[in-house]
Amino acid sequence: MNNRSIITRIALITAIVLTMASCRTGRHSSHLTYMEQLGDSRQGTLSKSDYKVTIQPEDELQIIVTSAIPAATSEYNLPNSNASFSTGVGNLITDSQQQSYFVDREGNIEFPKLGTIHAAGMTTSQLRDMLIERIGQHVKDPNVRVLITNFHVNVMGEVRNPHRIHVPSQRFSIFDALAAAGDMTEYGRRDNVTIIREEADSARYVRLDLRDPAITASPYYYLKQNDVIIVEPNEIRQANSRYNQHSAFKLSVISTVVGAISVIASLVIALAVH
Structure with missing residues (x-):
């Protein structure tokens, strides 16, 4: 065998080894990709879930009623609470805060002037519209703002900053939660993320594949109060732990x-x- 044949064989073997290594690297890196199944397409359309956050028993609501004449709507608001806190140098500061409405186990709230209102099962928009209609019978052009103040989700497992997240809006997706937790680590399984959701008399769980674009149509894509997101470790992390x-x-x-x-x-x- 001459030198040229030997060099050719060595080059061929080297190319095969490099190709195999790049394939393994490509397969490994794909595990770090969200929406991987979109492939190389530059644009497209994703499905949309029928999303709405509804008020649940034991929720806390902030409801503020205003109008052009403040005195006309003052009786439809809860009194402010005065919370005192120390500045650390012996001085107390009083912070006036709007009190919250607590939704009882039957799903009711006690509203000034209007009495008992069944709020559970309604969206904040539906409750707002209903209050505007009823208050509007006595006050001209009332404005009502309704917020769920105890909207929290918990992100656990293979994320960089697992913690309880206070949700500032009522449209919060699983990707929003992961971003708030610092994203997954390289050891997190993007194909097997568990969502645990409280229901009336039980808790339901579902496993989501975040590589699949169809996730946007899932009723679990947008999160609800007290959802728990668990990111499972991959085989490498488990092997390292063992x-x-x-x-x-x-x-x-x-x-x-x-x-x-x-x-x-x-x-x-x-x-x-x-």
């Missing part, structure tokens, strides 16, 4: 054995001296 635990166990055993041998050696030396 290896670390095994290594820690072996180190502990070795340390124990070395300690025992040291004690025995000290006793033998002490007996030999005497």
Whole structure:
């Protein structure tokens, strides 16, 4: 075999090895991609979920009624609460805050002048419109603002900053939650994210594949109050964890054995001296 044939074979083997390595790298990096199944398309249309956040028992609501004449709507508002806090130098500051309406287990709130109102199952827009209609029978052109103030979700698992997130708006997607948690780590499984959602008498869970563009049509794409998002670790993270635990166990055993041998050696030396 001449030198040219040897060089040709070496070049061919090198090319094959590099191709295999790049394929493995490509497959690995694809696991870090959201909406991976969009492929190389430059534009398109995604499905949309029928999304609405409804008021639930044990929610807290902020409802503010205003009009051109403030005195006309003052009786439709809860009184302000005065919360005091320290500046750290011995001074107290009083902060006036609007009190919240608590939705009881039957789904009702007690509203000034109007009495008991069943709010559970309504959206904030529906409750606002209903209040405008009823208050409008006594006040000209009232304006009503309704907010859910205890809208929180919990993000756990393989994200950079797992924590409870206060949701400032009522349109908050799973991608919003992941972004607020610092995004997934490279060890997070994008094909198997669990959402746990409270319902009337139980809790339901679903597993989502964030690589699939059809996720935008899921009723779990937009989050609701007290949803829990769990990002599962991939096989590499689990293998590393098992290896670390095994290594820690072996180190502990070795340390124990070395300690025992040291004690025995000290006793033998002490007996030999005497």
